[in-house]
Each structure stands twice: as C-alpha cells, then as structure tokens.
Amino acid sequence: MSIEPRSPPSQFAAKLRHALGGRAGWNGFFVQIVFVAALVWIGYEIVANARTNLEAQRIASGFGFLRNTAGFDVSQNLIPYSGSDTYTRVFFVGLLNTLLVSVIGIFFATLIGFLVALGRLSPNWLLARIAGGYVEAIRNVPLLFQILFWYLAVLGALPNPRQSISLFGSFFLSNRGLVIPRPVGNPGFEPFVIAALVAIVAAVGLWRYARRQLLDSGRVIRIWPYVLGLLIGLPLVSALIFGAPVTFEVPVLRGFNFAGGSRVIPEFVALTLALSTYTAAFIAEIVRAGILSVHKGQMEAGSSLGLQRGSVLRLIVIPQAMRVILPPLTNQYLNLTKNSSLAVAIGYPDLVSVFAGTTLSQTGQAIEIIGITMGVYLLISLVTSAIMSFYGWRIGRSMGG
Amino acid sequence: MKRVSLVFTLAFAAAFSTQAATAQTLKTVKDRGMLSCGVSQGLPGFSSPDDKGNWTGLDVDVCRAIAAVIFDDPTKVKFVPLSAKDRFTALQSGEIDVLSRNTTWTLSRDTSLGANFTGVTYYDGQGFLVKKSLKVNSALELNSASVCVQTGTTTEQNLADYFKSNNMKYEVIAFGTADEAVKAYESGRCDVFTSDVSQLYAERLKLANPADHAVLPEVISKEPLGPMVRHGDDQWFDLVKWALFAMVDAEELGITQKNVDDMAKSDKPELKRVFGTDGNLGESLGVTKDWVARIVKAVGNYGEAFDRNVGAGSKLGIARGLNQLWNKGGIQYAPPIR
Numbered sequence: 001m002s003i004e005p006r007s008p009p010s011q012f013a014a015k016l017r018h019a020l021g022g023r024a025g026w027n028g029f030f031v032q033i034v035f036v037a038a039l040v041w042i043g044y045e046i047v048a049n050a051r052t053n054l055e056a057q058r059i060a061s062g063f064g065f066l067r068n069t070a071g072f073d074v075s076q077n078l079i080p081y082s083g084s085d086t087y088t089r090v091f092f093v094g095l096l097n098t099l100l101v102s103v104i105g106i107f108f109a110t111l112i113g114f115l116v117a118l119g120r121l122s123p124n125w126l127l128a129r130i131a132g133g134y135v136e137a138i139r140n141v142p143l144l145f146q147i148l149f150w151y152l153a154v155l156g157a158l159p160n161p162r163q164s165i166s167l168f169g170s171f172f173l174s175n176r177g178l179v180i181p182r183p184v185g186n187p188g189f190e191p192f193v194i195a196a197l198v199a200i201v202a203a204v205g206l207w208r209y210a211r212r213q214l215l216d217s218g219r220v221i222r223i224w225p226y227v228l229g230l231l232i233g234l235p236l237v238s239a240l241i242f243g244a245p246v247t248f249e250v251p252v253l254r255g256f257n258f259a260g261g262s263r264v265i266p267e268f269v270a271l272t273l274a275l276s277t278y279t280a281a282f283i284a285e286i287v288r289a290g291i292l293s294v295h296k297g298q299m300e301a302g303s304s305l306g307l308q309r310g311s312v313l314r315l316i317v318i319p320q321a322m323r324v325i326l327p328p329l330t331n332q333y334l335n336l337t338k339n340s341s342l343a344v345a346i347g348y349p350d351l352v353s354v355f356a357g358t359t360l361s362q363t364g365q366a367i368e369i370i371g372i373t374m375g376v377y378l379l380i381s382l383v384t385s386a387i388m389s390f391y392g393w394r395i396g397r398s399m400g401g
Numbered sequence: 402m403k404r405v406s407l408v409f410t411l412a413f414a415a416a417f418s419t420q421a422a423t424a425q426t427l428k429t430v431k432d433r434g435m436l437s438c439g440v441s442q443g444l445p446g447f448s449s450p451d452d453k454g455n456w457t458g459l460d461v462d463v464c465r466a467i468a469a470v471i472f473d474d475p476t477k478v479k480f481v482p483l484s485a486k487d488r489f490t491a492l493q494s495g496e497i498d499v500l501s502r503n504t505t506w507t508l509s510r511d512t513s514l515g516a517n518f519t520g521v522t523y524y525d526g527q528g529f530l531v532k533k534s535l536k537v538n539s540a541l542e543l544n545s546a547s548v549c550v551q552t553g554t555t556t557e558q559n560l561a562d563y564f565k566s567n568n569m570k571y572e573v574i575a576f577g578t579a580d581e582a583v584k585a586y587e588s589g590r591c592d593v594f595t596s597d598v599s600q601l602y603a604e605r606l607k608l609a610n611p612a613d614h615a616v617l618p619e620v621i622s623k624e625p626l627g628p629m630v631r632h633g634d635d636q637w638f639d640l641v642k643w644a645l646f647a648m649v650d651a652e653e654l655g656i657t658q659k660n661v662d663d664m665a666k667s668d669k670p671e672l673k674r675v676f677g678t679d680g681n682l683g684e685s686l687g688v689t690k691d692w693v694a695r696i697v698k699a700v701g702n703y704g705e706a707f708d709r710n711v712g713a714g715s716k717l718g719i720a721r722g723l724n725q726l727w728n729k730g731g732i733q734y735a736p737p738i739r
Contacts (some may be wrong), residue, residue: 050415058632059493059515072557073573083561156588175589176547176572255545256535256592257572266590267574344552345581347574353552357486358575361553364514366490367415370408 094351102337108276113283138281151270181248192245195238267348290321330388411494426637438464439497445603446711460501462700469699485553500629519642524723526620528598540619544569549591559622649735651702658701
C-alpha cells in the first residue's frame with residue numbers, strides 16, 4: 001500500500017490574501033477598497049466643486065490658457081523662443097532653465113563636496129582647517145544672501161560692456177556676463193564629426209584590446225601613440241580635405257551690448273555658484289561621515305597591499321562609503337533643485353520665475369499654474385531619487401551586498 | 402512663500418465652500434470693524450509706509466476714503482502689502498476687500514480674474530528710465546539694450562511689443578520685486594529700467610543720485626490704474642466705485658478739506674444732494690447721508706489728494722497732465738451725484 005504523496009498546501013492564496021489585506025485577511029482587503037473608493041470620490045467632488053465655484057465667481061479655470069500667446073520675452077532660452085510663442089513653450093523654457101542650473105549645480109556641488117571632504121580628512125593640518133572653515137562658513141549663511149552676494153557684490157562689480165575685461169580680443173567678461181566666440185558650422189562640419197567619431201571608436205577598441213592583453217597574458221602594449229595619432233590625425237585629414245569644420249563668430253561691441261557670439265548670463269553664473277558652493281558644504285559633511293564609517297582596517301589593509309593613499313580611497317574606501325553616502329546625497333540633490341527656485345530674486349528665468357511668476361500674473365490662473373509647478377518639482381524629485389536608487393542598487397550588487 | 406499660501410486659501414475656499422462666498426462684503430467689513438486693503442510693497446506717492454509705519458499715497462487715500470464712508474474714520478484700514486504677482490490671488494481668496502495697488506485696467510484682467518475695476522485713480526503710461534551718462538534721448542535709440550523690469554506686470558508684454566514693432570533687439574531681465582529690478586539697474590546690469598512713468602519718478606527718488614537718471618519722453622502704452630473688487634457683490638462694487646467718483650466730483654464742485662463744513666450749509670440744490678441735506682443718495686449706496694463730507698474731511702478731494710501724494714505738493718512733483726479734470730484739459734471725469 002502506497003501513501004499518496006500529499007501535495008503541499010497552496011501558498012498562493014494565503015500570500016495573495018496577506019499581500020492585499022495584511023493581517024486582517026480578506027476583510028482588510030475590502031476595507032481598503034472602500035477606503036480608496038472614498039478617497040477617489042472625495043477627490044472628484046473637490047475638483048468638481050472647485051470648478052463650479054470658480055465658474056460662479058467667473059474666475060477663468062482650466063488649461064486652455066496654455067495655448068495662448070505669451071507675449072513676453074525671456075533672457076535665457078535653451079530652445080528657440082520668442083514673445084509670439086505660447087505659454088506651453090514658456091513652461092518648457094523655464095523648465096529647461098531650472099534643469100540646466102540644477103544639473104550643473106549638482107555636478108559642481110558633488111565635485112567641490114568630495115574635494116572638501118577629502119581635504120578635511122587630510123593629514124595636512126592647514127588643508128584640513130581650511131576645508132573645515134569652508135564648511136562652517138558656507139552652511140551657516142542663508143542661501144538667499146549667498147545668491148545676492150554672488151550676484152550683486154561679485155558679478156555686479158564687473159565693469160560695463162564698454163570697459164569689459166577682454167581675453168585675446170574674443171572673450172569678454174562684463175556685468176552682462178561672459179561672451180565667447182560661437183562656433184558656426186561649415187560644409188566641412190559633418191565629415192569632421194564623422195572622422196572624430198570613427199577615431200574615438202577605434203581608440204576605445206584599441207584600449208579594450210590592450211586591456212584584455214594585459215589581463216589575459218600580462219603583456220603591456222603601448223597604445224597611446226596610436227590613440228593620439230587617431231584622435232588628432234583623422235579629424236585633421238578630414239579638415240584638410242573638406243575644409244575647416246567651423247568658423248568662430250567673434251562677438252563685437254555694438255550699441256549697449258555685444259552682438260554675435262554666445263553668452264553666459266550673470267544670473268546663471270551667480271545662481272550656479274551659490275547653489276553649488278552652498279550644497280557642497282553639506283555634501284562634504286556627508287562624504288566625510290561616509291568615509292569615516294568605513295572601518296580603519298580597510299584602509300590599513302589597502303596600504304599593506306602597497307597601494308597609495310589615493311588608490312586606497314578610490315578603490316576600497318569610497319565604494320564602501322557610497323552605501324552610507326548615497327541616501328543623504330540624494331537629499332542634497334533634491335534640495336539643490338528645489339533651492340534653484342530662489343532664482344527669481346536675481347532675475348534668472350527659471351520655472352518659478354517665468355511660469356509661476358509672469359505667466360501666473362498674466363493669466364491669473366493661480367490654482368492650475370501652482371498645481372502644475374508643484375507637480376513638476378515632484379516629478380523632478382522622483383526621477384532624481386529613482387536614478388540615485390538605481391545607482392545605489394548597482395553599487396550594492398557589484399559589492400555582493 | 403506668501404503666494405503659495407494665498408493659492409492654498411483660494412483653492413481651499415473654491416474646493417470646500419458650497420456657495421460663492423462673495424456677497425455681503427460691506428457687512429463683513431462692518432463686522433470686522435476694519436477695511437482690508439491690498440496695496441504695493443512700497444511705491445512712493447501711491448502706497449508706501451512712512452517712518453512711523455503710517456501708509457500714505459494716492460492708492461492709500463482711496464482706501465481711506467472707503468473707510469471714512471463706512472466708519473467715519475479713515476484710520477480703520479488694514480493695509481496688506483502685495484507683490485505684483487500676489488495681488489489678484491489675494492483679492493480672489495478674500496484676504497483683502499479691495500485692491501488699490503497701481504493696477505492697470507485691461508480687458509483680460511477685467512474678465513478672467515473674477516474681479517472688476519471700479520474706476521481710474523491715475524491715468525499712467527509705460528516709460529523708460531536711463532542713466533544720463535548713456536546720452537540716450539529717445540526710446541528709439543535703445544536697440545540692443547538690457548532692460549530690467551518687475552515681473553508680473555503688463556510692463557513685460559508692452560516692452561516686447563514695443564521693441565518688436567520698432568525692429569529693435571533687447572535683453573529682458575525680470576525680477577520678483579521692483580526693488581530688486583531697480584537695484585540691478587543701479588548696479589549696471591541693465592541700461593534701462595522700465596515701468597509706469599509715475600513709478601519711474603518714484604523709484605528715481607530712491608536712487609543714490611536721482612539727478613544722474615532721466616525718464617525718456619516716450620510713453621509706450623496706456624496704463625489706467627484703478628482699484629479692483631471681487632465679482633458678485635454689486636453693492637460693494639458701487640460703494641468702492643463711488644468713493645473715487647465722489648473725490649473727483651468734490652474737486653469739480655470746489656469742495657475742499659478746508660471749506661467742506663461751510664459748503665455743507667450751502668443752499669445750492671447740487672450741493673444739498675451731495676451733502677445729503679436733500680434726498681437720501683447715501684442710503685441707496687448702503688451708507689449714511691453725509692458720505693461725501695466724510696470722504697472730503699478724511700482725504701480731501703481728488704485734486705488735493707493728487708497734489709499731496711504725487712503732484713506739486715509732493716517730492717515726486719508729477720504734473721496733473723491727463724489726470725487734470727475734464728473741464729480743465731485732462732480726462733478725469735466722474736458721473737454726477739444725483
């Protein structure tokens with residue numbers, strides 16, 4: 001007589017029940033359904049009621065205004081824009097300006113932050129004190145003052161365009177910003193780019209080949225003369241055959257300002273400087289904490305392998321410290337992005353200034369515009385968090401933890 | 402973040418109130434014992450606090466006139482300083498009862514903000530302030546200039562229109578407040594500061610050396626500035642409208658702060674109607690019979706208020722110009738009190 005092997009009880013239903021209803025089981029699930037339905041209904045009622053009330057007061061509502069002509073100009077636009085474009089385009093102009101200052105600010109804040117942290121941990125007494133002084137001085141002064149300081153005291157002290165500081169007669173620094181020659185594409189531009197791309201791909205291929213040789217058979221191949229030859233030679237040949245890829249449009253003082261060339265406006269410089277130096281002070285402390293959290297033995301082990309201090313930091317300490325650094329670092333990135341809305345104080349045309357400012361007062365549709373603006377900041381923050389989480393997940397995976 | 406809190410007030414009121422809570426502003430004001438009046442954050446001549454914190458100016462006097470009509474006391478006003486961006490939201494959300502903040506009357510503002518303009522306190526136009534050292538004599542010489550403006554005003558659009566229609570290039574830098582814009586202008590970031598001409602004269606006074614700066618002759622837009630009230634309360638609309646009209650009519654009839662008591666005893670039928678000794682025009686407005694006398698005693702007639710705040714009797718020294726009475730070469734005109 002054989003005993004039927006009893007199939008294990010299905011775990012699926014139990015798991016599902018637990019996932020949906022928690023400890024209370026199916027009852028809990030129904031309570032949740034009712035709760036969500038009630039929330040949705042309340043939300044719907046709020047929107048519908050608001051709409052009715054605004055209509056009754058004859059306050060314009062809805063999103064139709066986004067198709068109307070803006071009729072005002074903006075000092076910095078990354079996409080082509082003129083006053084005859086719509087408010088939708090104004091929105092994107094402002095959004096891109098916000099993203100630009102945030103991304104560049106985050107880059108420099110991280111760079112300065114890491115350097116200051118390493119300086120503060122340095123055995124060099126003077127360097128450590130200077131880095132410590134930087135952190136204390138910067139993080140204890142309100143950001144708005146720092147923005148105004150950079151804008152009015154530092155950049156405002158630059159001479160006017162007619163007496164601008166000139167470099168090689170083609171770079172000009174004045175209180176209207178930095179004007180640089182602008183490259184203008186010639187017919188030889190496309191072949192030049194293709195040649196450069198080919199050179200880069202070939203160089204990367206060479207480098208990988210050399211590395212594999214090194215790892216597989218320990219052979220060291222000197223590739224840099226070939227790489228240099230490729231990177232310089234190919235584009236040069238293209239330029240000789242097809243003519244110069246670009247000519248530079250040199251700015252000329254005409255009337256009140258420089259005509260031609262590209263310009264970096266002082267508002268952008270002041271805001272980026274203030275945001276990155278300010279956030280760097282916080283990042284420095286986070287990085288310092290992260291590095292200190294790595295056991296001293298790791299450093300000693302690295303040294304005993306004969307690695308230099310820089311290599312120990314780069315290869316052993318910082319990768320482990322990143323696990324501690326990453327979450328608060330993400331916070332600082334989000335703070336920097338949100339702090340960029342202080343731009344309106346110095347006339348940098350960010351999202352809050354041109355959209356939640358000018359557009360709002362021209363259309364008067366405060367609820368919609370503030371709603372959109374808050375939604376956009378939320379979205380930027382969520383995306384930043386997601387990128388940082390992904391990075392953290394990769395670090396964790398590569399370390400097997 | 403005053404703006405955001407105002408928006409939340411507005412959104413909350415819109416979302417949860419079951420009826421449009423706009424009616425009965427007069428009753429609300431009386432119950433509160435105070436008029437809430439939205440003004441600028443400090444524009445000499447129109448609305449600015451003095452060193453003791455008392456608000457003065459032409460826009461301020463309109464609010465004081467309304468308070469005088471209701472309470473017979475021009476001091477019963479709470480002044481709420483608002484940036485250009487916040488002003489409409491403050492009115493919509495009920496934070497203020499009347500907006501008297503050098504606001505230009507335009508069609509879109511009249512129709513889409515849920516508010517009405519009650520009249521014109523000051524006929525203005527947009528102009529340009531430049532440093533004399535630039536040796537610019539006309540706005541048409543401003544090609545390629547950098548221009549500072551305050552954001553949230555009609556100024557930005559007028560500016561774009563003007564430069565475009567004259568085929569001139571320019572760079573605009575828009576600041577949150579007029580003070581920030583003027584500071585940037587003074588620091589040399591801009592060649593030009595543009596705003597309503599009256600404001601240019603007022604801001605010029607704040608500069609280190611006012612004599613180094615000049616207002617260009619061109620006036621590139623029409624800027625009729627006036628008070629605003631919310632839609633949907635006609636009684637309140639009438640009251641605010643006629644407070645200003647009464648000031649203009651008083652000037653036309655020769656009633657001044659000094660002679661108001663004597664004029665009140667006059668036998669002229671016109672004056673008897675105005676002072677309420679004949680008929681009850683005040684009551685149909687929902688106020689007392691002596692409402693005009695209260696206004697004139699409190700702030701004087703329109704001409705007196707103008708001279709004291711922005712005209713010959715003030716630091717600004719702006720000529721009456723368009724704001725002269727209609728029968729003296731200007732266009733200030735009020736319907737008759739009868």
